[in-house]
Amino acid sequence: MIREIIGMAFILIGITFDFFGVLGLVRLPDVYNRLQAATKCVTFGSAGILLGVLIKQGFNNFGFKALIGIAFIFLTSPVSAHAIARASHRSGISLTKETIIDKYQEDNELKDD
């Protein structure tokens, strides 16, 4: 009984994080801001849902598959986010107008000299 309540609480937290991450992906003005908001879907959103499923089901085959899913998501998603951000900066997609500093551009200029 208490296990089902805790699992449902984790599922609710995960769905809330998913919703706000997607809201940030629609509303924010830039590729990098959108990426920074959308990566919040991963670490507490879907991983929270899978952790709730693990707590709710216990350690049977469903629970272990959810645990493997958490491991896959935590290993693969930051790598793909980093690759997308680096590729979009190198392909010359411009930042938004309110940007005040761009350290990666300065670093590339120093490296060319």
Place this chain on the structure above:
Amino acid sequence: MRVFRWIIGFVIIASFMFGNFFIYTGVILFKLINVVLFCSLFLLFRVIFGPTAADRIVAVDILGILIIGMLALIGLFYDQSFFMDVGLIWALLSFIASLAFAKILEGRSLDD
């Protein structure tokens, strides 16, 4: 005009919260699956109308993550674990696809 847009958004959110776009009625898990479906509708908006190519890549990457959560919820309702197999395969294929798209966007070829 701004009030009109707020009313349209509220009607869409209320229909996804209280309506049933899924199979059965009366269970709280279906309301939650409706919320995740609503989030993927937002993501499809970003995929279609994204200004640059990188927006579309980010949206497709996050769509894969949301699908895993939705498959976990569906499998939790039907009490069968093979939905999580589909989710794991979807996670790995989405990772490889986003890496390949990022490499093409950077301007290098695939055997570089």
